[in-house]
Amino acid sequence: MSKLNIDLPGLKLKNPIMPASGCFGFGKEYSQFYDLSKLGAIMIKATTVEPRFGNPTPRVAETSAGMLNAIGLQNPGLASVLSNELPWLAQYDVPIIANVAGSLEEDYIEVARSISKASNVHALELNISCPNVKTGGIAFGTIPEVAKQLTKRVKEVSDVPVYVKLSPNVTNIVEMAKAVEAGGADGLTMINTLVGMRLDIKTGKPILANRTGGLSGPAIKPVALRMIYEVSQAVTIPIIGMGGIESAEDVIEFFYAGASAVAVGTANFVDPFVCPTIIEELPLQLDHLGYEHISECTGRSWREHGQRTHHRA
């Protein structure tokens, strides 16, 4: 019996491990290293209506236990993702979660409507939290009423369940989570990157051409855990957790906080094999800790003894 299978809206996951959007391209690069069918799911790179080049370089800067990025949602555009990337991914037995981005509400709706009809797209991840684009994105992710409205509109056109990716760059993330839940979101993914900055010691100027970037990696793990802990107690929809995960222990910690599945981001850059390694080690960790199934860990940090969560597989 698998200890790792998880059922979430739209997603029958053989395990709860998936690469995070923006850290895995559309899968091709990492298919050189292992069979992508091993993964629970794949969150593909954000897709916008038109192709985007993104920001000027440098686009990354390292920080202690983390990195800043300001890629700027570079992607080949909806038409190309539909005709090239998704059909290529269809050779693998793995559900795709399509990250949907845009500048205007209409952009999100157009991408969501089309991409949700692709046969291997099992869920959408609404990207209302990218900190690196000038218009859209983050505005939808910081005002609860706007986020709710967008979620509602996207839900109306999507053929698959909609998860909303929350930004940590807000005063009250619980309020945001409740708003998108009220807008009809089927789940949440959290957290996106924290806005940060680094300066060049010689020139005194920002290292990133975009000046600021999103902080990811182990440095943000405690922030992600705290936010998932708070949000998971305030909503009834499931959470896919992310933020600095790089080991099976990290995964269990995110489940304890309240996650029902997790995504691995920056760690893919450090170790291209990190996802299959975690998938292999997770059952051993669960054995070691005395759990029969990973779902027993969800919300353990706040759950009363014996109380079950609502979305056990």
Add this chain to the structure above:
Amino acid sequence: MIRKELCKIISQEEIAKDIFELTVEANFVNEISAPGQFVHIRIDKALDPLLRRPISISSINRLNSQFTMIYRKEGKGTALLAEKDKGMLLDILGPLGNGFPVNEVNVGETALLVGGGIGVPPLYELSKQLIAKGVKVIHVLGFQTQSAVFYENEFLENGETYITTVDGSYGKKGFVTNVINELEFDCLYTCGPTPMLKAIEKEYSHKKVFLSLEERMGCGVGACFACVCKTSNELEDVSYKKVCSDGPVFRAGEVVL
């Protein structure tokens, strides 16, 4: 085929001020297909530095399954790397990227290899392979100052070698471009700082020129889109190449420097 391997350090030596020559043993040496490819090194298991460091391959020894890298100790990562001793294991991902096309120059023709600073190392394996093929090789190597000069003798063994230093403390004073003007060649291969590459590309637009680019990288395998460059000057054009997986070597004019 890209591999991730724990490679044993065979030797490490400071060959010029802050310039280190590092030789490791790796099974993936046979996978190295062209000079100018690079590897991505995880310096430590610790979280700081977190990301791998891209370092170019400067020579290959297939017989002993070894390869050598030359890097400059500059930031946190390379400072830690410089402390590694013989016998220690290094987590290396490689070989990565596309190197210099040796086939672009024929037996009896002349190749001009132009390197600037820490762009010099990958030209050494290129020089060896061109010589082995029967190509005449001329090297022009630019450094900041005398203490930064390395591998002069190694390059001299393969062919004519000109050294320039910015401050004139060794070789010819000035930039590599001052020397190239006086040389005849059929194909030019270069690696170094962007202003140097730009100057060469502009000056020799009528010649066959190959440039190796440097850019801050995240994953090193083409997934993160950190090291992207434009392929057109058009503002609205979105076509691009990734330095890590499409490059780092490009034909002059292929990407916007």
